[in-house]
Amino acid sequence: MSLPDQSMGDLPVEVMVDILSRLPVKTIIHSKCVCKKWLDIISDSYFANLHLSRSPTNLVIHHNLGFDTNGYKKPGTLTWVDLEDELDHHDPRMTLDLNLSPIFQNSQILPAGSVNGLICLWQVCPKRHNIYICNPITREYMILPRQRNCIIVYCFGVGLLTHEYKLIRIFQRGMPPYSTSSSRMGLFEAEVYTLGTGQWRSLGCVPYWLSGSSGLFLNGHAHWILVDRDSPEKIYAFDFDKETFDLFPSPPSSEAMRGSLGVINGCLCQCESFNSKLTIWVMKEYGVKKSWHKEVVIERSISPGLPLWCVEPVYVIEGFKDGVILMGSFRGVLFVYCPQRKTIVDFVKFDRSFKFNAWVYRPSFHRLHNFENERVDVF
Structure with a gap:
């Protein structure tokens, strides 16, 4: 230039x-x-x-690159793809190779969410379990204080009113009995970390067992699916401003065998797998139970080559204005559903020798150095 x-x-x-x-x-x-x-x-x-x-909406793909010569899992790479391209032409825009960074050597990296260009990564290895907040654009990262307990679920988000960036984590304090939710009180505890404070704060006990690991962030809340037959609602939410947990209105369905939460055009959605078909519910008005709408029903017969929902859960990554829905499976397959043609096609060609997962990402130039009381380094 x-x-x-x-x-x-x-x-x-x-x-x-x-x-x-x-x-x-x-x-x-x-x-x-x-x-x-x-x-x-x-x-x-x-x-x-x-x-x-x-900033346009991008797709970040964390590609797992297998094991090194010592038998440790490689950290992998973060690659982002422009979602505004044509569906049949999605080129990688930038790649951050975590394998080249000494801080990630001999470890497995699990993504824990992305908000306003900041990405939360959970490092898992035999000798340490660290959580990093990084900005791939500015190449900055910070390490949060070490955890002392086994993490069950977590979510990275920002308050709508306070604009404070926080990480919520729920860990297990005992063995979960397979009975009522009241008997599980005291077994799970929540903590929150506000970027810039340098410390975790206890939020007390959580009475429910939550599905999955990383919660879905939307509208200033974290969302998880409940694993509890006694609960009147099957979604649990955390308010990042009030720092409170509450049951959240769930779809009027009891058919879900394997469920997951996602976002379509800014609306909360839930995928349900049952009887060789995939149903996608969309909450048209946030927080209003009556606004749940059965948006899509995908029969297995339309895609005999991708019977993914019969094996494991499928999750929605993003929805487009023309109705096309980008989805992924937890085995690491990305595909799109085209409602006009009622077909499923591959989204982007990647080497599928190793698993990967993907999430929506909006690149930003927010600097981690703006958070006080945090040590910030550069990749």
């Missing part, structure tokens, strides 16, 4: 900010090297917020 000419240099700062915030991420990264003025603009929090408001 050439140096800015005199006319560009004479533009008002607000005009330069507006122009730079509309550029592709790679171009903005290169622009930081053009001159100090551009570097200062791009490093400012106002620019980060403006860019995020215009």
Whole structure:
């Protein structure tokens, strides 16, 4: 990139900010090297917020690359793909190779969520279990204080009112009896970590066993499916502002054998697998039980080559305005459902020798250095 000419240099700062915030991420990264003025603009929090408001939705894929020579799982790579491409042409935009970072050596990496360009990663290895918050765009990362208990579920999110970034985790304090929810009181405990405070805080006991590991973040809440036949609702939610747990309205269905939560066009959805078909419920009005709508029913017969929901749960990653739904399986297969043609096709071609998972990601230039009381390093 050439140096800015005199006319560009004479533009008002607000005009330069507006122009730079509309550029592709790679171009903005290169622009930081053009001159100090551009570097200062791009490093400012106002620019980060403006860019995020215009940042397109991307797909991040964590690709598991198997084992190293010592028998440890490799950390893998983070690759993001532009979702605004045509469905038959999705090219990887950027890749962060976690295998090259000394901090991730000889460990398995599990994604724990992404909010406003910040990604939460859970590191699992024989000698340490760390949780990292990182921004692949700025190449910054922080390590949260070590956990002392076995994590059951977690979720990374941000409050709608406080705008505080938090990680909620629920861990097990005893062996779960297979009985009523009241007898499980005291077995599970919740803690929350607010970025910038440097410490975990206890939120007390949680009376339910929650399905899966990573919760779904939407509208300032974490959401999990309950594993409890006695509960009148089958979804449990955590409010990141109030720091409270509550039962959440679930779909009017009792057929779910394997369920998962997702988001379609900004609405909460739930996938249910039952009798060789996949049903997707969508909550049209957040928090209103009557607004649940049976959006899609996919019969196994339309895709004999991908009978995924008969083997394991399928989860929704994103929905598009034309009705196309991007989905994945926990074995690491990505595909799209086209309702107009009632067909399922591959979404993006990746080496399927190893498993991978995917989630929606919006790149941002939010700097972790803005959080006080946190040690921030660079990859």
